[in-house]
Amino acid sequence: xxxxxxxxxxxxxxxxxxxxxxxxxxxxxxxxxxxxxxxxxxxxxxxxxxxxxxxxxxxxxxxxxxxxxxxxxxxxxxxxxxxxxxxxxxxxxxxxxxxxxxxxxxxxxxxxxxxxxxxxxxxxxxxxxxxxxxxxxxxxxxxxxxxxxxxxxxxxxxxxxxxxxxxxxxxxxxxxxxxxxxxxxxxxxxxxxxxxxxxxxxxxxxxxxxxxxxxxxxxxxxxxxxxxxxxxxxxxxxxxxxxxxxxxxxxxxxxxxxxxxxxxxxxxxxxxxxxxxxxxxxxxxxxxxxxxxxxxxxxxxxxxxxxxxxxxxxxxxxxxxxxxxxxxxxxxxxxxxxxxxxxxxxxxxxxxxxxxxxxxxxxxxxxxxxxxxxx
Numbered sequence: 001x002x003x004x005x006x007x008x009x010x011x012x013x014x015x016x017x018x019x020x021x022x023x024x025x026x027x028x029x030x031x032x033x034x035x036x037x038x039x040x041x042x043x044x045x046x047x048x049x050x051x052x053x054x055x056x057x058x059x060x061x062x063x064x065x066x067x068x069x070x071x072x073x074x075x076x077x078x079x080x081x082x083x084x085x086x087x088x089x090x091x092x093x094x095x096x097x098x099x100x101x102x103x104x105x106x107x108x109x110x111x112x113x114x115x116x117x118x119x120x121x122x123x124x125x126x127x128x129x130x131x132x133x134x135x136x137x138x139x140x141x142x143x144x145x146x147x148x149x150x151x152x153x154x155x156x157x158x159x160x161x162x163x164x165x166x167x168x169x170x171x172x173x174x175x176x177x178x179x180x181x182x183x184x185x186x187x188x189x190x191x192x193x194x195x196x197x198x199x200x201x202x203x204x205x206x207x208x209x210x211x212x213x214x215x216x217x218x219x220x221x222x223x224x225x226x227x228x229x230x231x232x233x234x235x236x237x238x239x240x241x242x243x244x245x246x247x248x249x250x251x252x253x254x255x256x257x258x259x260x261x262x263x264x265x266x267x268x269x270x271x272x273x274x275x276x277x278x279x280x281x282x283x284x285x286x287x288x289x290x291x292x293x294x295x296x297x298x299x300x301x302x303x304x305x306x307x308x309x310x311x312x313x314x315x316x317x318x319x320x321x322x323x324x325x326x327x328x329x330x331x332x333x334x335x336x337x338x339x340x341x342x343x344x345x346x347x348x349x350x351x352x353x354x355x356x357x358x359x360x361x362x363x364x365x366x367x368x369x370x371x372x373x374x375x
Contacts, residue, residue: 046109070242086113154188
């Protein structure tokens with residue numbers, strides 16, 4: 001099904017990415033150690049030129065990459081997305097030395113990036129973060145505190161870290177720092193999560209940073225964080241759409257071939273109507289994701305609202321589609337190693353990270369009322 005306004009070349013590229021994901025990236029993903037960065041997989045993404053495209057593509061291309069890779073290899077999709085999330089602040093706000101040191105290595109897959117925003121007491125409420133950046137001279141600080149649920153931690157080579165430089169200033173007192181992993185006082189531990197991605201906690205014990213490590217402006221780091229999230233939120237939706245499509249394709253094949261009650265499962269109206277609903281919701285989510293990405297690329301002022309809508313609809317849709325697919329497959333889908341068992345564990349987290357569904361609803365309502373008041 002041709003979706004939105006994609007050109008034939010874009011559709012062909014998506015098909016190529018799905019093939020690469022299944023044939024070249026999936027075998028590498030299967031060799032990875034759960035809960036740890038799969039550097040061989042990251043390096044292959046670099047060799048294929050996909051990581052470099054993170055810095056040369058718009059939001060729509062990012063969505064197409066994430067959706068297509070997710071269809072065949074969720075681990076490859078996640079590895080690509082985390083490189084982009086961690087390195088985008090350097091690309092968008094970094095100094096020439098920062099960019100020269102790190103971006104080529106991120107692009108070729110030899111350096112692993114991470115985005116360190118969440119804390120034990122500041123997940124959805126990002127403006128409430130408490131990691132302290134205490135002055136240690138005219139252009140020096142010491143970072144003290146914790147970060148938690150950080151993808152690629154503690155194995156990343158550098159972190160985009162958001163710390164409080166102005167106490168009691170809310171979002172206005174946050175600064176973004178580029179912190180190499182070998183800085184003294186920076187340690188971390190891995191966390192055992194539902195889906196075995198590399199996720200960990202970081203401890204900052206008076207970690208030294210200077211003005212040369214600042215990304216953007218001092219006390220204006222929240223803009224860096226929100227600008228990054230506005231770009232990546234629609235593509236989280238694209239990741240979800242890719243998983244939903246994989247679950248739908250598996251369900252179409254299963255219900256068309258499965259004998260039950262004297263015929264095929266697909267011949268039961270209760271089944272065929274559920275499959276139709278799965279397809280309907282998946283396509284609606286895809287269209288909203290593409291629309292949000294196109295708005296971002298066009299510089300539309302309503303990007304925060306569109307991005308929130310796209311992430312919300314797509315992630316909630318994927319949860320429904322994967323759950324329905326499991327139901328229609330029956331017990332076989334619950335076996336360890338089955339595609340749907342894998343997707344069932346993968347699909348839950350996107351409704352939480354980069355702004356939980358409740359946060360997205362809050363953003364949407366805030367934007368709606370602001371627009372109404374401006375009339």
